[in-house]
Amino acid sequence: MTDNNLLELCRTNTNLTAMQINLLQRIKMALPFTADLVMANIGLYVYAKQKTEFLIIDHIKPHTAYTPFKHSKAGRLRKIQEEPLIKYTIETGKSMSGKREWSWGKFIEMHTEAIFDSSGIVAVASFEMQPGVSKVEGYSYLYRTACSLLTYSHKNLDAYMFRALTSSDGIIIADKNNRIVFANTAAMRIYNILGVINLIGYHLFDHQLSRRITKETISIDKPYEKELTADSITIVRRDIPIKVGGSLLYRIIIVSDVTEVRKKDKELLIKSAVIQEIHHRVKNNLQTIASLLRLQARRSQSQEVKAALKESVNRILSISVVHEFLSQQQEEIIDVTKVTRNILNLISQNMLPPDFKLTTKFSGGTVILPSQQASNLALIVNELILNSLEHAFENTASGTIGLTITKTREKYILDLYDDGPGLPIGFEKRQSRSLGLQIVRTLIEDDMDGKFELYNNNGTHARITIPRDIRGE
Structure with a gap:
């Protein structure tokens, strides 16, 4: 649920103030x-307008534990009698623990915590987990840290630092003295590699x-995140101090083994550098071929x-322009406008x-x-610029060549035009013997599954329509 949806939900179904809604959004x-920290489903409950029902404004499942029981959907109303633990906490402000039957004869553990603002109780958070989760050694520290986050969230938080966890992330909790x-097991495994047996x-x-x-x-953009290299492993360490009133309550340390990720990143960088070098060499080879053709053209008497050789040189150089762009960037994609500018410069110098x-x-x-297209x-x-x-x-003594690009959800439309006299009367592109137009038509209609049109409008216009691959963008 987005913040706007939560805002609308609360405005429509509750008597919460704007400041209280803003608190719940944070x-x-x-x-x-x-939820990932405590391996539990977490629901946020508030009074509905009539206070005979609770409105569930959010319900989150963890990524770090399997929770087979169905969680309540955000926006659903629950009668107060159906939620005795929520009712007790919202009325008294005190925490409560118990069980909830989620299937016939099957129970989950449930703990409730009140959320306050300066005027009193705003909402109740419910923590729902499988039996046995809370029996993990030291779990009480995890739970108390999670509860402190409800208070800490009164501040504006850095969303990146509080991004979701995975089952392979190490979790370390330290007290106010940084002890x-x-x-968890993942953290112990990582530090075992570093020679520390028990944290x-x-x-x-x-x-x-x-x-x-x-x-x-240390990343300047992420002041609480560091990347550490030790022996053969690379670790990203996220440091989240939980402070209330300026005093440290807990410190959450998330450690992630990113050794394989960094190896793959390095391999990709090397591969990218090799590909860029290949494009650079292809560009040079094409330019060498163009130079040889120019030499041949100068020697020819015909x-x-x-x-013909001059046209071939321009075709070869137009392809070399693409390889020049690819040799200067890491991605195998090309900005068509930039390519067109370069081709115009090349051709105008020669022609x-x-x-x-x-x-x-x-x-x-x-x-x-993509590079092929x-x-x-x-x-x-x-070919079209050569024709113009x-x-x-x-x-x-002067003239204009322009390119207008139109995008729709399904296609790109490129209109390449000049301000010359236009197409001759009776011109038919399919009957034209021009090699250039045959190349254009074949590439657009057969290779790119597009459409090619020529028409007059204060000059000659070549309209190219090609399908747009939204998935690749």
Whole structure:
């Protein structure tokens, strides 16, 4: 449930004030973390308008324990008589423990805690868990820490620090003197690798806990999180001090073994660097081929051969533009607008006389495409720009080429246009013998499953419509 939904739910079904609703919104943010901490379902109950029913404003299941019993849905109303433990706590402000039957003859443990503001009791939090969970050694410290979070949540919390836990995360609780009073199995396993057999009783800053740490990285963006390297493992340590009135109550330490994650990150970086180098070499090879073709063109006596070789050079260079972009970034995606700009620069340098004034216009945002589609589009743009330069600006000293991009939920529409005289009367693109237009049509319709149109509108417009893969964005 979002904060807006909770706000609307409370406004419609309760008499809570705006400040009380705001308090519950802040508490709600830390509930998933709290549920993971105590391995219990947590529900938030408030009086409905008539005070003959309770409104369940949130109910969270933990990620760290299996809870087979169904949890109550947020927004559901419960008669007061059906919730005696909630009723006792909301009326007295005192904690209560008992059992709830969730299936015929099957019971869960239930503990209730009052949530206060300056005017009194606002809500009740219920902690529901399987029998036996509370018998874990040191669980009382976990539970008391979770209860202190309900009070601590009166503050504005850092959502990142209170992100949900996983079953493999180590949990350590230290008291107000920073003495460890609880450590779960995952935390013990991690510190066993560091040569510490039993964490209970150690001071958090004891040299024994850090003597094998060889590297410590503190994130400026996350001041309470550190990455530690020791021997062959890498640990992320989250430090959450719980203070009330300026005094430390408990300190929650979450330790996560991220050794394999960091290994994979390193492998991906290496792989990315190799791929970037490959793209760089492909770009260089393509430019070398283009240089050889230019050399061949200069030696040829046939104007027809020279023109064909010049067109081939432009096609090769348009593909090299894509590889140049890919060699400079880690992701295998391309900004089509940037590619079009570069292709325009390349072609205009090769095809236009020095005194020709070319104006370029771009509007409508951009299109981000995977490298294969971007390579296709680079060739398409190259051919269409070549056509414009060849046919639209004869006997003129200036001209405009533009690109307008329109996005819908299902497709991209690219309109590449010039302000020349337009298509000749009776022109039919499918009957055209132009190799460039044949390349364009084949790439768009066959390779990209798109649509290609040519039409006149104060110049020639080439409209390209290609499906949009929303999953890849």
